[in-house]
Amino acid sequence: MKKIWIVAFMLILLIPGASAYQIPEKGVIYQIMVDRFYDGNQSNDQPFYDPNHTDYYLYWGGDLQGIIEKLDYLKSLGVSMIWLSPINDNINRMVGISAPYHGYWTRDYKRIEEHFGNWKTFEHLVEEAKKRDMCIVVGFVPNHSNPENDGEFGSLYDNGTKITDFFRDEKNATLNPYTGSLEYIYHHNGEVKNYYGWEMKSKSIFGLADFNQLDPWVNDYLKESLDLFIKAGVCGFRIDAVKHMDLGWLMNFYAYAYSKEPLLIYGEYYRLEYGEDADMYDFYRYSNISPLLSIPIRERIVSTLGFGGSFEDLANYLHIYYSHLVYPNKAVNFIDNHDLPRFLSESRYKEGYHMALGILMTLPGIPVIYYGDEDYLVSKDGKGDPYNRPMMVFDNTTEAARIIRTLAELRKKNDALAYGDFKDLYKSYTTWVFERSFGNEKIVVVLNKREEKNLSFDTDLPDGTYRDVLYGVEMSIKNGKGTLKAPRNRILVFSYIGKQEKPLIGSVTPYLTQPGDKVLLGGVAFGKRGKVIVGNKEAKILEWKNNMIVFEMPKIKMRGAWVNVTVENRSNVMKIRYLSGDQIPALLVVNGSDVNTTGQLWIKGNIPELAEPIPLYKSQTGYYFQIVSLPKNVAFSVELYRGAPWDELEPLNITLYGKSNSTVILRSKPYPRENHEYWPIYIGMIVLGLILITLSFKRR
Ligand code: NOJ
Ligand code: CA
Numbered sequence: 001m002k003k004i005w006i007v008a009f010m011l012i013l014l015i016p017g018a019s020a021y022q023i024p025e026k027g028v029i030y031q032i033m034v035d036r037f038y039d040g041n042q043s044n045d046q047p048f049y050d051p052n053h054t055d056y057y058l059y060w061g062g063d064l065q066g067i068i069e070k071l072d073y074l075k076s077l078g079v080s081m082i083w084l085s086p087i088n089d090n091i092n093r094m095v096g097i098s099a100p101y102h103g104y105w106t107r108d109y110k111r112i113e114e115h116f117g118n119w120k121t122f123e124h125l126v127e128e129a130k131k132r133d134m135c136i137v138v139g140f141v142p143n144h145s146n147p148e149n150d151g152e153f154g155s156l157y158d159n160g161t162k163i164t165d166f167f168r169d170e171k172n173a174t175l176n177p178y179t180g181s182l183e184y185i186y187h188h189n190g191e192v193k194n195y196y197g198w199e200m201k202s203k204s205i206f207g208l209a210d211f212n213q214l215d216p217w218v219n220d221y222l223k224e225s226l227d228l229f230i231k232a233g234v235c236g237f238r239i240d241a242v243k244h245m246d247l248g249w250l251m252n253f254y255a256y257a258y259s260k261e262p263l264l265i266y267g268e269y270y271r272l273e274y275g276e277d278a279d280m281y282d283f284y285r286y287s288n289i290s291p292l293l294s295i296p297i298r299e300r301i302v303s304t305l306g307f308g309g310s311f312e313d314l315a316n317y318l319h320i321y322y323s324h325l326v327y328p329n330k331a332v333n334f335i336d337n338h339d340l341p342r343f344l345s346e347s348r349y350k351e352g353y354h355m356a357l358g359i360l361m362t363l364p365g366i367p368v369i370y371y372g373d374e375d376y377l378v379s380k381d382g383k384g385d386p387y388n389r390p391m392m393v394f395d396n397t398t399e400a401a402r403i404i405r406t407l408a409e410l411r412k413k414n415d416a417l418a419y420g421d422f423k424d425l426y427k428s429y430t431t432w433v434f435e436r437s438f439g440n441e442k443i444v445v446v447l448n449k450r451e452e453k454n455l456s457f458d459t460d461l462p463d464g465t466y467r468d469v470l471y472g473v474e475m476s477i478k479n480g481k482g483t484l485k486a487p488r489n490r491i492l493v494f495s496y497i498g499k500q501e502k503p504l505i506g507s508v509t510p511y512l513t514q515p516g517d518k519v520l521l522g523g524v525a526f527g528k529r530g531k532v533i534v535g536n537k538e539a540k541i542l543e544w545k546n547n548m549i550v551f552e553m554p555k556i557k558m559r560g561a562w563v564n565v566t567v568e569n570r571s572n573v574m575k576i577r578y579l580s581g582d583q584i585p586a587l588l589v590v591n592g593s594d595v596n597t598t599g600q601l602w603i604k605g606n607i608p609e610l611a612e613p614i615p616l617y618k619s620q621t622g623y624y625f626q627i628v629s630l631p632k633n634v635a636f637s638v639e640l641y642r643g644a645p646w647d648e649l650e651p652l653n654i655t656l657y658g659k660s661n662s663t664v665i666l667r668s669k670p671y672p673r674e675n676h677e678y679w680p681i682y683i684g685m686i687v688l689g690l691i692l693i694t695l696s697f698k699r700r
Helices: 002-014 064-069 069-076 119-131 166-172 197-202 217-230 247-260 278-285 297-305 311-323 350-362 398-414 415-419 676-698
Strands: 027-031 081-084 087-088 106-112 135-140 142-147 156-158 162-166 206-211 236-237 263-266 332-334 365-371 424-428 433-437 441-447 452-459 462-467 474-478 482-488 492-497 502-507 518-524 532-534 540-544 548-552 561-566 575-578 583-591 603-605 622-629 635-642 649-657 663-664
Touching: 064 069, 064 119, 106 119, 106 142, 106 217, 119 135, 135 217, 135 247, 142 197, 162 166, 197 278, 217 247, 247 263, 247 311, 247 365, 247 583, 247 622, 297 311, 297 332, 297 350, 311 424, 311 433, 350 365, 350 398, 350 441, 350 492, 398 415, 415 433, 415 441, 415 502, 415 518, 424 452, 433 603, 441 482, 462 492, 482 492, 502 561, 502 575, 518 561, 583 603, 649 663
Parallel strands: 027 081, 027 365, 081 135, 106 156, 135 236, 236 263, 332 365, 583 663
Antiparallel strands: 087 106, 142 206, 156 162, 424 433, 433 441, 441 492, 452 482, 462 474, 474 482, 502 518, 518 548, 532 561, 540 548, 561 575, 583 622, 603 635, 635 649
């Protein structure tokens, strides 16, 4: 009898189970403002509650239980990731006329806001979502806690124990001699006035108590809090206000999260247009540490579809935008959100809105549907914040819901939507045709406004007759030329899925890794088993399916920032940003007297963490500095450079040396080796000695 049980157990182990992971690019995100979605538990509505839903600044009752009850509704739209507005415990007081219904005024990062539920409800939500093949992304706010001068005055709790508030903290604050920042748990440097450089990172925005993330307690506290969500089973985070935090600290923070799970983390860098100012440029160039919300393209999509904008201009702008991203398919795209007016409150042009939804679902990047996008939700009371946050109305039978559902299903089937490139086939003021290809899978998208039009264009799709997935319009292709009659004010999507012989990688999650991290590869034709090669090392395989591989990042000896990954050395090559070991956040300081030059200074170092150029800020106290993420216990050197971020950097032929620590003052002399670093040399000498003795004995 016992034997039967053992055999049955072994058989269960052999059945290929569902993976714990999803490839983010294949999915669609649904964004929820928790308070405004659905009230599943009336007992947590008070205080500051408005049952009539007329005062936009009070709580309206939505909670985690409400989301659990609406999971089947969400599933019916075809979405796979549910992004919640922040749910950590917020202050228990009003600030002026506003309650913290939005969740952005945290006081305890280790607890859940009582208006929304508790850890148990949250875990239940994660579990129920998982049963339906969906997962939860939470908003996390590591830049600041809550208002300094009102409400609870920046009060901060560690799982119920009060740690500080803004004024108590100010009494303990000291001046950092290298950066000139007055700080303890919080920064006490006043409000940001100039949106660049050190000031943008170390002063407060909207009067919110700004964290000093380099303080070891703050650093640990934020990571421990993040970990609570990871342990509860989230699949990602939306990180608030990344523009106001040091990129080096974020890299450290993300590396910590990625060391736990292969998550999707995307940041909010708030700026409506892509600009070549140094900070934004760095964030996008280094968007390799994590994707960002595509805020700079949203305005263009709305003005082109909601008003009379040109498709040709939109296409050109999008190509420039994507050219700045390491992985364009990981951009997180949206039309509506809780900070900007909804499309339909700016323009009532519904056909344009449907086309905009279609573009959102087919452009490179992961689409976000803001709650109510599927049924034209708008407030009659106003446009922007807070009127872009009305109470949800549930209707999944609309034309918008049909477009979302149809294209969400297509994203799962046709990999060109998740991993494909992006090429224009035809563009004019009123018409745009683009194609996306991934190996032998292809998509052609046709947009046409104003009047019906006969179109003809070159395409990579094989000859034949195609029917668009949304309206059934026909397109015929002969000798590589596509022709169709494009109806007015419609978006058409044509799909082709051919067979792929060779493995092809489409996505790497995450693409900032350290040895031991789990990494997901998404793609096609991986087969049943095989090898993943990272640099020149074979990685340990944790899971292998035809369209997804999970492997463990090996330890690699290298100085550069990027390492190549391939499947069996037969597939295409993708790059991964490599971090060489356990990371610590560090303040890197260059003494002003070591550098006799003007202009923007940069460093480039001889370890992977410092291998990409890093800009330095100049302090009032005569130093250059930057926050970086370093491997523990490593001596390194850096070279100094000068120049604008978009120019070729000019070497200054100055080498400085450092050793990892929380503050590293770079010096002009190398560090002597430590005792343990001599061991390999001693062992080598002993082995050599033994060989020589053996040889001399043999000769005798
Ligand atoms: C951006 C968020 O999206 C917004 O709603 C919030 O008020 C600010 N960051 C401050 O946290
Ligand atoms: Ca800050």
